[in-house]
Amino acid sequence: MPVLSMKGVTHLYNKGTPSQSKAIDNINLDIEEGELVGIIGHTGSGKSTLVQHFNGILKPESGKIFVDGTDIWSSKKATREARFKVGLCFQYPEYQLFEETVYKDISFGPKNMGLNEEEIQKRVLLAAKYVGLQQELLEKSPFDLSGGEKRRAAIAGVIAMQPKVLILDEPTAGLDPVGRDKILDMIKAYREKTGSTVLLVSHSMEDVAKIATKVLVMNDAHIEMYGTVDEVYSHSEKLREIGLNIPQVSKVFEILNKKGLNLGSAYTVEKAAELILSKGGAAV
Amino acid sequence: MIKDITIGQYFNGKSVLHRLDARMKIILTVVFIVSIFLCQNFWSLGLMVLFTLMTVIVSGVPFKMVLRSIKPIAIIVTFTSLINIFYVRGGTSLVDWRFIHITTNGVFTALFMATRIVCLVVISSMLTYTTTPTMLTDAIEKLLSPLKIFKIPVSTLAMMMTLALRFIPTLVDEIDRITNAQKARGANLDDGNFVQRIKALVPIIVPLFVSSIRRAVELADAMDCRCYTGGPGRTRMKQMKFHLRDFASLFVILVLIAGIVVLNYYFGAVLVK
Ligand SMILES: Nc1ncnc2c1ncn2[C@@H]1O[C@H](COP(=O)(O)OP(=O)(O)OP(=O)(O)O)[C@@H](O)[C@H]1O
Ligand SMILES: [Mg+2]
Numbered sequence: 085m086p087v088l089s090m091k092g093v094t095h096l097y098n099k100g101t102p103s104q105s106k107a108i109d110n111i112n113l114d115i116e117e118g119e120l121v122g123i124i125g126h127t128g129s130g131k132s133t134l135v136q137h138f139n140g141i142l143k144p145e146s147g148k149i150f151v152d153g154t155d156i157w158s159s160k161k162a163t164r165e166a167r168f169k170v171g172l173c174f175q176y177p178e179y180q181l182f183e184e185t186v187y188k189d190i191s192f193g194p195k196n197m198g199l200n201e202e203e204i205q206k207r208v209l210l211a212a213k214y215v216g217l218q219q220e221l222l223e224k225s226p227f228d229l230s231g232g233e234k235r236r237a238a239i240a241g242v243i244a245m246q247p248k249v250l251i252l253d254e255p256t257a258g259l260d261p262v263g264r265d266k267i268l269d270m271i272k273a274y275r276e277k278t279g280s281t282v283l284l285v286s287h288s289m290e291d292v293a294k295i296a297t298k299v300l301v302m303n304d305a306h307i308e309m310y311g312t313v314d315e316v317y318s319h320s321e322k323l324r325e326i327g328l329n330i331p332q333v334s335k336v337f338e339i340l341n342k343k344g345l346n347l348g349s350a351y352t353v354e355k356a357a358e359l360i361l362s363k364g365g366a367a368v
Numbered sequence: 369m370i371k372d373i374t375i376g377q378y379f380n381g382k383s384v385l386h387r388l389d390a391r392m393k394i395i396l397t398v399v400f401i402v403s404i405f406l407c408q409n410f411w412s413l414g415l416m417v418l419f420t421l422m423t424v425i426v427s428g429v430p431f432k433m434v435l436r437s438i439k440p441i442a443i444i445v446t447f448t449s450l451i452n453i454f455y456v457r458g459g460t461s462l463v464d465w466r467f468i469h470i471t472t473n474g475v476f477t478a479l480f481m482a483t484r485i486v487c488l489v490v491i492s493s494m495l496t497y498t499t500t501p502t503m504l505t506d507a508i509e510k511l512l513s514p515l516k517i518f519k520i521p522v523s524t525l526a527m528m529m530t531l532a533l534r535f536i537p538t539l540v541d542e543i544d545r546i547t548n549a550q551k552a553r554g555a556n557l558d559d560g561n562f563v564q565r566i567k568a569l570v571p572i573i574v575p576l577f578v579s580s581i582r583r584a585v586e587l588a589d590a591m592d593c594r595c596y597t598g599g600p601g602r603t604r605m606k607q608m609k610f611h612l613r614d615f616a617s618l619f620v621i622l623v624l625i626a627g628i629v630v631l632n633y634y635f636g637a638v639l640v641k
Contacts, residue, residue, distance in 0.1 A: 102380075141548045164554075172552040180549035182574035192571065196554030227578065241553060 085153050086114035087249060087281050088138055088170070093147030095133055107133040109305040111147070115249075115283070120275050122292030122313075123285045125302030126327040131285045132175060134302065135251045138283075139170035152248070168197055171247030175254045175285075177238035181226035186217070186237050189226050193245040211244035214274050216266065232263040239267075243274065250274070251283040256291060268295055290331040293317065293351035301328070317351050379497040384613060385427045386498045390507035392614040396621050397495050403625050404484050409638040412631040413483055419624055420487045429497045437493035438486060445482050452478035458639070476638050501533040510608060524598050531587070539580070546575050 090113045098104050108130040115121055125131050136142040137149055140156050140163045149156050156166040171193075174180070183189035190211055194204045212222060215236040221229065226237055239255060252271065256264040272295045275282045286292050292299055292313070299316040301308040303326040309316050317323070320330050320338065333356045340347055347363055350356035385393070400419075407413040424434055452474055459472035496504070509526035516522050550571045551557070557568050 136548070139552055141552060167552065167554050174545065174549045174552065177549065179575055179579055180546055180553075180571075182571045182578075192550075192555075193553040196556065245554065 086150075087117040087152060088115040088283075089113065089150040089153075090137070091148045091150075093137060093144045093149060095137065095142060096145045097133075099145070106305050108137075111307060113300075113307060113310070115281065117281055118279055119298050120272075120282045120284065120296050121298045121300055122296030123283060123300045123302065124287070124289055124292055124328060125308075127287075129302040130305045131302050132253055135172065135253060135283060135285060138166070138249070138251060139172045140166045141172065168245055169247055170249045170251060171242040171245050172251045173239050173242045173253060173255060175257060177242075177255075178231065178234035180238060180241075181234060184225060185223050186212075186226050186229070187222040189237060190222075190241045190244050193241055197245060207244045207246060208240075211240040214243055214277075215240045215270055232259055232266075235259065235263075235267070236270075239270075246278075247280065249281040249283065251285075253285045254287065255284070256286065256288070264291070271295060289317070289323075289328060290333075290352060293331060294354075301326070313351060314349075318349065377496060378500050379427075379429045379433060381428045381498065383426055383428045383498065385423070385494065387613065388498075388617055389608055389610055389614045390499050390503040391510055391608060392610065392617060393495055393499055394504075394507055394511060396617060397491060399621050399625075400491050401488055403621075403628060404487055406625070406628050406632070407480070407484075408632045409635045411635050412628040413480065415624070415627050415631060416487055417483060420490050423491065423494055427494055427498050429494070433497070434490060434493065438489055441485060441489055445485050448485070449478040449482050452481055473639055502530060505530040505533065506604065506606075506608065521598075523602065527598060535583075538583075539576070542576060542579060543572065546572050 090111050093108060093111045094106065095108045096104055097107050111134065123131050123135070133142065137144055138151065140149075143157065151166045151169050154162050154165070156162050181189050183192065187208060190208045191204050194207050199207070208222075209219075212219070217233065217236055217240060221233065221237075226234060229237060235255065239252065243250065255267050255271070259267065268291055271282060271284060274280070284292065284296065296313055298311065299313055300310045301316060301323070308322075308326060309319065317330065317334065320334065323330055331351050333353055334349060334351050337347055337350050337356065337359075341349075347359050350359050388396075404416055407416055424431065453470055454468070454474065456474035456477045457469070457471055459474075459476070461469065461471050462475065463470040499507075505526050508529070509522055512520075512522045512526075547557070555568060555571055557565070557572075560568065
């Protein structure tokens with residue numbers, strides 16, 4: 085049974101006004117447990133709208149959403165359960181911090197779940213460890229952290245609820261390359277350790293290639309493709325057509341392949357290096 | 369829910385009303401509001417209603433949107449009408465039963481009041497539907513500029529008003545975003561008693577203040593960087609100019625007032641002294 089599932093979901097913004105727009109249109113989607121799904125698509129293609137349906141933040145105009153087989157709008161209880169089963173971290177989550185200390189802020193979610201002090205403490209410390217926040221930062225005010233630390237504190241606030249599915253909406257937006265890699269490594273490690281399902285919305289096809297097991301491509305409110313990294317990235321023409329930029333290395337490899345060096349295809353620098361070292365020598 | 373507020377709501381259009389000079393529109397609105405209190409009988413009041421309807425039709429704003437602007441005042445209108453019906457005396461008696469006395473004067477006053485309030489609100493909302501907030505504040509600044517003689521910093525006040533209006537949608541978006549983020553962490557905003565509900569707002573208000581202050585500082589810096597000093601001598605990118613249509617609209621309003629006066633005189637007052 086898929087852990088997340090959508091059946092014919094459509095969402096309208098500004099319904100009934102002149103600026104009404106369909107942000108996602110008749111989406112059917114199944115996501116299996118344990119998958120790390122990268123969601124890509126051009127600006128405004130509906131990625132954020134799509135993911136905000138999984139924990140009931142947005143209510144669809146039509147269609148049904150299932151988490152663990154339960155229709156999340158079937159009852160008030162089901163909606164609230166979905167909130168905790170599916171942890172959603174919004175774009176620029178650092179603007180949601182509000183408590184006096186980082187520790188208290190991370191414990192906001194677990195507290196809302198009604199856990200006891202002991203359990204809360206355990207979860208906060210564990211979450212802080214996952215995102216790589218040092219112990220001494222926990223007693224600081226969240227407003228005194230650096231941008232990257234704030235981002236990590238906010239992500240920890242979601243992880244601390246120990247959701248079955250973790251959804252991150254552009255967690256690396258606006259960070260420098262080092263900060264970006266740190267977050268990506270953290271996500272990968274988190275998934276490996278906890279075995280949870282992760283959805284990662286991203287603009288960078290390279291980031292997605294680095295860690296995702298599956299890729300979902302959104303285009304103009306529709307799902308354009310959904311498959312493994314290799315399946316999706318091999319359609320480079322199509323991807324370019326819908327305004328996505330395939331990774332730099334892939335472009336280089338395409339050119340090399342055209343020139344007669346049969347190197348195969350690579351989507352990350354690491355994979356490229358590997359391929360060149362193994363096959364490249366023979367080909368040249 | 370929070371998106372329903374309609375302050376400074378602008379309806380994009382190309383009608384003649386949209387193209388009228390904002391200053392003239394403010395003057396016309398004020399004149400209309402005054403003249404609506406001149407009506408003394410149903411004929412002149414009818415003329416007012418007719419004029420209001422014409423304005424709505426000419427503006428191209430859908431009736432549904434206009435109705436939405438009346439909705440909030442429905443309670444006030446009903447309430448004042450009821451008070452008028454039961455408490456205004458004079459004219460012929462219609463109902464006289466125990467403590468309930470209803471007279472023609474009461475019913476007429478109620479009808480007059482209700483119609484006046486509705487027309488007034490519709491016409492003022494036509495002003496905001498057909499004028500962008502920026503144009504509106506520019507116009508207010510221009511109209512108030514004589515006050516500069518009394519050392520009132522009109523342009524600074526106008527700038528503050530423009531900025532405040534400009535940031536309403538931004539703040540609404542921000543509130544939505546923060547609310548959603550906290551809801552995703554299980555914040556419960558809809559249940560609980562009064563104290564609990566107030567407490568539940570803290571996770572929304574604190575980030576809102578933090579980001580508003582940050583935004584204000586950024587905005588001030590950005591204005592400084594462009595050497596904004598305000599004060600006298602500032603010119604506008606868009607100069608306001610009166611066109612023929614503005615004078616024509618003034619003429620229309622004057623004809624309307626003349627019509628009211630004539631109808632008042634011809635049919636007499638409906639309320640008995
Ligand atoms: N709160 C809103 N009100 C009205 N329209 C909205 C709102 N949020 C999004 N939209 C519209 O819905 C469409 C999809 O937006 P969405 O935020 O899901 O895109 P996205 O793929 O996440 O884009 P980005 O990569 O820029 O984050 C866009 O056309 C956008 O203009
Ligand atoms: Mg988005």
